[in-house]
Structures are given as structure tokens and as C-alpha cells.
Amino acid sequence: MARLFYTKFPDMKSFQVDIEETPGPEFGDLSSIICFKVSKTLGIPPIDLAKMVATNIKLDESSLVKSVEAAGSGYLNFFLNYKKVNGLTLHSVRTLKESYGFLKSESPDSILVEHSSINPVHAIHVGQARNSILGDALCRMLRARGHHVQAHFYVNDAGRQTAIVAYGYERLGRVKSNIKPDHYIGQIYSVTSCLVEVRNLKDRLRRLIDERKKDERLEVQKRLDEWTGIAFELSSRYPELVGRRSRVISDDHDPEGQINGLLKRYESKDQAARDLIREVSGLCIEGFKQTFSRLGISFDFWDWESDLIWSGRVSDILKQLSRTGYVSSEGGVLRLESGRAVKEFGLHRLLGVTKDYDLPSVSLTRSDGTTLYITRDIAYSILKFGLCNRVINVVGMEQLHEQLHVRVALFVLGMEAMAERQRHFSFGLVKFPGEKMSSRRGRIITLDEVCDEAVRRAYLEVDKRTPTLDELEKKSIAETIGIGAIKYALLSVEPAKEVEYSWDRVIDFETNSAPFINYGYTRANGILRRLGKIGGDVRYEMLTHPLETRLILTIAKFPNVFVEAAEKLRPDILTSYADLLTKQFHEYYEHVDITHLENVELRDARGSLVEALRTVLRNCMGVIGITLAERM
RNA sequence: GGGCCCGUGGUCUAGUCAGGAUUAUGAUGCUGGCCUCCGGAGCCGGUGGUCGUGGGUUCAAAUCCCACCGGGCCCGCCA
Structure with a gap:
């Protein structure tokens, strides 16, 4: 059609001929609104143009399009030649199987995806699970698209939080525990951080009483009361830990100084500090790995923040940055003047901020010379580009400014290409109603709990519906269904929300969920089990029922849907598609018989449609990391 | 105060980037039907919407532009 259009109106080549969905079957299978777009330029009403195209278009037996109609005030509606479309679609699915739909990019790239990167100080909570599940889905989609993808987990072991938990762990006498290591570390973190906070506030209050500053005293007293309450809450939850912790930290005359000292010694690669912090972080990460493995999420590399410091990369970058003229020193603290850099380099468009926005400066070091997170992250970005051409950082949207500063830093260092090829894949926060989750208060809903609960609920359902299965199989099915349900729920919403x-x-477990899709999948399995082997020569042209042609058309669209989802980094496009496809299959199943047919050829043709549907469902879910149970 | 993101039936959600069909997607809720079946975690129907508000552009606006309102996040010698 495009060719016809261009030969008739040669100057119209700048218009792209888009083909779209139709609102219903009466408007054909596909349609185009090209006539509206060009009517003004040509000075011909859209409907006249549409009629012109419809009457002039040449179609023959081998064409995929059966007829074209001009409709409405200028639409072009296409009616497909199902004899051709059916065969082409179902034959491709049957031949390509698990690779059907995964069109490879014409320009495969080397992409590094950093995701999860949870601080090794407590168990993974549901909010962070969205990061991991999205990140993993992105990796799978990009790989399927033909890119070379590496998944990286950035271990933040050089921050204050790690020092706090390491300090607490040390004070406890490095006692091991039989609870899951990341949960155990999380308990120590909450308790230590709380007691240190109480201690700091008490010290501050004592100084303020001497100085007779009433307003500030009241403010500090208020915070102290709050933290004392938290301490009480924690002591009822982990009585033994708090009891022992409380004593040893009370004995310490300067816990704050101890923590800062530990952090400083760690940065300078002191052996004892290194052994301690690496042990604590390692324990926590061991717990992460258990959880990730249950979710089928894996990483190619675990990059330790401390390695960046020890290798001298961070101090090198700091030196380089200092020479750019965009770093100033304020009382021993180095600060990057991002706002000025943005103005002088004209980075507003690249960063997506308004022209007169003055990005504030940002500190790169503490006054004791230790580095801050952002400084290490700048060095990390450069390291990443030594390994790939494109970087995707899966990081919550609360870190927008931090990600902006990193790109500004790359720019002032003269690494424009990196700044342009680094993308912040941001996503909205996850909240539970009521109290805000706080790891410092030990109030988090962990991903492990959510998994256990989902699997427990799935088991009850499986047991109720298919009690005849043996115990081991029921458990395994419940695991697949439960984990899939969690992933689907977190993937099916547009990331920005x-x-x-x-x-x-x-x-x-209701409609528009992984179990709904899985149910369709097992239905398909059931039919195919009953049918047995389908013959080699399938007469696809026998599939003429409206419900089955619609289903075939949807299957035919999968490759385009996949490409769109992968290019836009939108897993939710695939969950929606799978939901639609499943719904259409359920409707088909309710209205059209398959296994009871006397006509063997029609039965096999329909069987092959079911087989194709099953393949597409499995491919579609698999590429975002959701496994479907064969039975349920 | 400034910046970024999000506002679609009671609740949740697609469509917004690339404006098009006097019919705005789907779920959930409430409600009426459908198993001598290919597995009812399903299907068929009913109910329910000022697409946050107000302007503008256009033959045509949920979609583009401007202003405003509501919610979230950030603006640390935290990460």
C-alpha cells in the first residue's frame, strides 16, 4: 500500500504509513489513518483519498490482504486473507518454537544493566523487589532482542550503614546465628543504629543543657523520645540482641567515633577493618543470593564499591575532577558545581530539566577525606563503560538528582559519549499502606515473607483443586505459581507509577494475574495431552471461525509486541499482551470444540492453534522471567 | 521556595511519546446466567466514567501547548 501511495504522490514520502488496530471486526482486521495525515497537504478530502487507494490497490491470491475498504471519513480498512495469514503464522510458530517472536535487533549492542544493588545491611524488602524483578526482566528482554547483556550488582559496602552494622556485629563478638544471614544482619543493623542514635541524642542533650538552649533542647528531647520508643519496640522483638547490644554500646564512650574510624580504616584498606566489613557484607549477600535464586534472578558480576576505592580509581577520578575547574573546596570538602556545568555545557536538554533550573552543587568528600557515594558512583560509571557501550541503571526515582550529577560529572570530565549512553531507568516507589517501611526501625516487609505467603496461598489453591497430585508436585507447582504471581503483580504496572x-x-490470583495466564496455559496442555501427536501436514486454511482468526491474528502480532516492549524497556506491555491472548483463548475454548471433533483434519488444525498459543504464552512470560507451571 | 514524576468508573489499570471511527481498554466490586465439560483459577450478560480543573491549537484532544489544583519523591559531610 505504501508503494502505491508513494508512486501516486511522490512528495508524500515524508509521511510514514502506519498500520493500526481496529475498534472491532466490522472495521476490518487492520486499518490506516494515512489519508487524514496527507489530506491537508494534497488539498483532497481524506475520504476521497481513501476511495482512490481502495479502488487502485492490486491484490491477488498470494497477498495477505483480501480486500481494502474506504470507511468513515477517511479510514482505510484492511481485511486479511486468512488462508494465507493462518498458515504463515502457525507454521512460523511451529517451526521457530521457543525463539518465535524474538526478532533480533539490526544493531546489536553491548549493554550493562545495573540493578538491585541493595545495601548489604538488611534483608530485601518488597519495595526493592520491584527493582530486582524489573531489572531482571529488562536483561532477559534485551538478550532476547539480540544484545549482549551483562547484569551487575553494585555492592555498597563503603558507606556509613555498612560501618554501623559491622560495628554492631563486632561488639556482639561476631556471633553466628542460624537464622537466614541477611535477616540476622538486618536485626543487628536496626538495633545498633537505634542504640547509636539514642546515644548520640543523649550526648547532644547533655551539651545543650550546659548551653541553656531551650528550643533546640526540646527538639532533641522529642527525637530522643521517639528513638527510645523504637528501642523499646526492638527490644520486645529481639530481646536477647538488644540486651547484650545495649550493654556493650553503653560501655563504649564514643560509638559514633568508632563507626567513623572503622569507615576511614576500611577506605584505607586496613586489614582488620577489611576482614570485618567484608565478613558482614558477605553474610548479607549470601542471604540475597538465596532469595534471588528462588526468584530465578542471577547476576553476571558483583562489583564491590570498596574495590573501586582500593584500586585507586576513585581518587584518580577525584583528581581529574579537581582539574576541570568545576570542583571547589569548602572547608576541606570538595564540591562539584553541577549547576554551573549544566549552564556552561548547555546540558538542560540531555538531562531533561528546564533551562533556568539551577542544579545545586554536590559534595564529593567528607571533611575527614573519605569519599561519598556519588564520587564512587562516578568512578563506577567509568568502569562500566570499559565493559560495554550502553549502561542502564535500574534505580528508584528518588535518586534522580544523584543520577543527574553523575552524568554531569562525566560531561565535565570530557566523557560526553558516556553521559549520553547512560540511562537512568527509574521507577516509582512501592508502599504498603500505613506505616512507612524503615530498615532502621526494623519495620520492613521482606521479599522472603512475601514469597512464603504467596507460595502458601498457592498451595492451598492447588491442594483444593487437584488433591490427587503427589505432595512433592503440589509443592513445586505452588512455588512456581506463587513466585510468578508476585513477579506479574510488580511487572504489570507501568514502571513510572x-x-x-x-x-x-x-x-x-484473580484475572489479570500470572495464575490466570497459567490457567490458560494448563488448559492448552490438557487439550494437547488428549489430542496426542498432531500430523505433519496441517490444513491451516480450515481455521475460519471468527474467534480463531482473531486468536491467530493476536499470535501473529507477538513479534511486534515484543520489539516494542524491548525497545521501550516496558515489560508491562508483555504482561498486557499475555493477558489479552489468554482471555481470547479462554473465550475460544468456551465456544469452540476441539477434541470431540470427528473431522480429523479440522481437529488437528485447531490443535496446532492451541499448540501455537501455548508456545507464545510460554515465550511471552519467559522473556520477563515468569515460569509457567505445566499443571496446576 | 525550586526540580522531577503521577492524576482515566467506588478501587486498580491500558491507551498519552507518534491526536482520529457519534462505542474510552480491561480488571475488581455489586449483580443475573452457564459444568451428563476439552480442567469453572474459566465463560456469557447487567451495573457503574465531568479521562484532575480551566483555557488554547485542530476538521478532530484522554493524547499536543499554557496555567492552575491534588498526590508522591528529591534538594545531606546518607545511600
Whole structure:
């Protein structure tokens, strides 16, 4: 059609001929609004143009399009030649199987995806799970698109939080525990950080009493009361830990100084500090790995922040930055003047901020010479580009400014190409209603809990519906269904939106959920089991029922849907597609018989459609990391 | 105060980037039907919407532009 259009109106080549969905079957299978777009330039009403195209278009037996109609005030509607479309679609699925739909990029790239990167100080909570699940889905989609992808986990072991938990762990006498290591570290973190906070506030209050500053004293007293309350809450939850911790930290005359000292010694690669912090972080990461493995998420590399410091990369970058003229020193603290850099380099467009926005300066070091997170992250970005051409950072949107500063820093260092090829894949926060989650208060809903609960609920369902299965199989099915449900719930919402989740929401077994899709999948399995082997020569042209041609058309669209999802980094496009496809299959199943047919050829043709559907569902879910159970 | 993101039936959600069909997607809720079946975690129907508000552009606006309102996040010698 495009060719016809261009030969008739040669100057119209700048218009792209887009083909779209139609609102219903009466408007054909596909349609185009090209006539509206060009009517003004040509000075011909859209409907006249549409009629011109419809009457002039040449179609023959081998064409995929059966007829073209001009409709409405200028639409072009296409009716497909199903004899051709059916065969082409179902034959491709049958031949390509697990690779059907995964069109390879014409320009495959080397892409590094950093995701998860949870601080090794407590167990993974549901909010962070969105990061991991999205990040993993992106990796899978990009790989399927033909890119070379490496997944990296950035271990933040050089921050204050790690020093706090390491300090607490040391004071406890490095006692091991039989609870899951990341949960154990999390308990120590909450308790230590709380007691240190109480201690600091008490010290401050004592100084303020001497100085007779009433307003500030009241403010500090208020915070102290709050933290004392938290301490009480924690002591009822982990009585033994708090009891022992409380004593040893009270004995310490300067816990704050101890923590800062530990951090400083760690940065300078002191052996004892190194052994301690690496042991604590390692324990926590061991716990992460257990959780990730349960979710089928894996990383190619674990990059330790401390290695960046020890290798001298961070101080090198700091030196280089200092020479750019965009770093100033304020009382021993080095600061990057991002705002000025943005103005002088004209980075507003690249960064997506308004022209007169003055990005504030940002500190690169503490006054004791230790580096800050952002400084290490700049060095990390450069390291990443030594390994790939494109970087995707899966980081919550609360870190927008931090990500902006990193790109500004790359720019002032003369590494424009890196700044342009680094993308912040941001996503909204996950909240549970009520109290805000706080790891310092030990109040988090962990991903492990959510998994356990989802699997427990899935097991009850499986047991109720298929009690005849043996115990081991029921458990295995429940695991697949439960984990899939969690992933689907977190993937099916557009990443930019923030979400308020409840238990019922995360563990959704209703329509528009992974179990719904899985149910369609097992239905397909059931039919195919009953049919047995389908013959080699399938007469696809026998599939003429409206419900089955619609289903075939949807299957035919999968490759385009996949490409769109991968290019836009939108896993939710694939969850929506899978939901639509499943729904269409359920409708088909309710209205059209398959296994009872006397006509063997029609039965096999329909069987091959079911087989194709099953393949597409499996491919579609698999590419975002969701496994479907064969039975349920 | 400044910056970024999000506002679509009671609740949740697609469509917004690339404006098009007097019919705005789907789920959930409430409600009426459908199993001598290919597995009812399903299907068929009913109910329910000022697409946050107000302007503008256009033959045509949920979609583009401007202003405003509501919610979230950030503006640390935290990460």
C-alpha cells in the first residue's frame, strides 16, 4: 500500500504509513489513518483519498490482504486473507518454537544493566523487589532482542550503614546465628543504629543543657523520645540482641567515633577493618543470593564499591575532577558545581530539566577525606563503560538528582559519549499502606515473607483443586505459581507509577494475574495431552471461525509486541499482551470444540492453534522471567 | 521556595511519546446466567466514567501547548 501511495504522490514520502488496530471486526482486521495525515497537504478530502487507494490497490491470491475498504471519513480498512495469514503464522510458530517472536535487533549492542544493588545491611524488602524483578526482566528482554547483556550488582559496602552494622556485629563478638544471614544482619543493623542514635541524642542533650538552649533542647528531647520508643519496640522483638547490644554500646564512650574510624580504616584498606566489613557484607549477600535464586534472578558480576576505592580509581577520578575547574573546596570538602556545568555545557536538554533550573552543587568528600557515594558512583560509571557501550541503571526515582550529577560529572570530565549512553531507568516507589517501611526501625516487609505467603496461598489453591497430585508436585507447582504471581503483580504496572501494595495486591490470583495466564496455559496442555501427536501436514486454511482468526491474528502480532516492549524497556506491555491472548483463548475454548471433533483434519488444525498459543504464552512470560507451571 | 514524576468508573489499570471511527481498554466490586465439560483459577450478560480543573491549537484532544489544583519523591559531610 505504501508503494502505491508513494508512486501516486511522490512528495508524500515524508509521511510514514502506519498500520493500526481496529475498534472491532466490522472495521476490518487492520486499518490506516494515512489519508487524514496527507489530506491537508494534497488539498483532497481524506475520504476521497481513501476511495482512490481502495479502488487502485492490486491484490491477488498470494497477498495477505483480501480486500481494502474506504470507511468513515477517511479510514482505510484492511481485511486479511486468512488462508494465507493462518498458515504463515502457525507454521512460523511451529517451526521457530521457543525463539518465535524474538526478532533480533539490526544493531546489536553491548549493554550493562545495573540493578538491585541493595545495601548489604538488611534483608530485601518488597519495595526493592520491584527493582530486582524489573531489572531482571529488562536483561532477559534485551538478550532476547539480540544484545549482549551483562547484569551487575553494585555492592555498597563503603558507606556509613555498612560501618554501623559491622560495628554492631563486632561488639556482639561476631556471633553466628542460624537464622537466614541477611535477616540476622538486618536485626543487628536496626538495633545498633537505634542504640547509636539514642546515644548520640543523649550526648547532644547533655551539651545543650550546659548551653541553656531551650528550643533546640526540646527538639532533641522529642527525637530522643521517639528513638527510645523504637528501642523499646526492638527490644520486645529481639530481646536477647538488644540486651547484650545495649550493654556493650553503653560501655563504649564514643560509638559514633568508632563507626567513623572503622569507615576511614576500611577506605584505607586496613586489614582488620577489611576482614570485618567484608565478613558482614558477605553474610548479607549470601542471604540475597538465596532469595534471588528462588526468584530465578542471577547476576553476571558483583562489583564491590570498596574495590573501586582500593584500586585507586576513585581518587584518580577525584583528581581529574579537581582539574576541570568545576570542583571547589569548602572547608576541606570538595564540591562539584553541577549547576554551573549544566549552564556552561548547555546540558538542560540531555538531562531533561528546564533551562533556568539551577542544579545545586554536590559534595564529593567528607571533611575527614573519605569519599561519598556519588564520587564512587562516578568512578563506577567509568568502569562500566570499559565493559560495554550502553549502561542502564535500574534505580528508584528518588535518586534522580544523584543520577543527574553523575552524568554531569562525566560531561565535565570530557566523557560526553558516556553521559549520553547512560540511562537512568527509574521507577516509582512501592508502599504498603500505613506505616512507612524503615530498615532502621526494623519495620520492613521482606521479599522472603512475601514469597512464603504467596507460595502458601498457592498451595492451598492447588491442594483444593487437584488433591490427587503427589505432595512433592503440589509443592513445586505452588512455588512456581506463587513466585510468578508476585513477579506479574510488580511487572504489570507501568514502571513510572508508584504503587501502594497490599498483601492481596502482590499476591493476586484473580484475572489479570500470572495464575490466570497459567490457567490458560494448563488448559492448552490438557487439550494437547488428549489430542496426542498432531500430523505433519496441517490444513491451516480450515481455521475460519471468527474467534480463531482473531486468536491467530493476536499470535501473529507477538513479534511486534515484543520489539516494542524491548525497545521501550516496558515489560508491562508483555504482561498486557499475555493477558489479552489468554482471555481470547479462554473465550475460544468456551465456544469452540476441539477434541470431540470427528473431522480429523479440522481437529488437528485447531490443535496446532492451541499448540501455537501455548508456545507464545510460554515465550511471552519467559522473556520477563515468569515460569509457567505445566499443571496446576 | 525550586526540580522531577503521577492524576482515566467506588478501587486498580491500558491507551498519552507518534491526536482520529457519534462505542474510552480491561480488571475488581455489586449483580443475573452457564459444568451428563476439552480442567469453572474459566465463560456469557447487567451495573457503574465531568479521562484532575480551566483555557488554547485542530476538521478532530484522554493524547499536543499554557496555567492552575491534588498526590508522591528529591534538594545531606546518607545511600
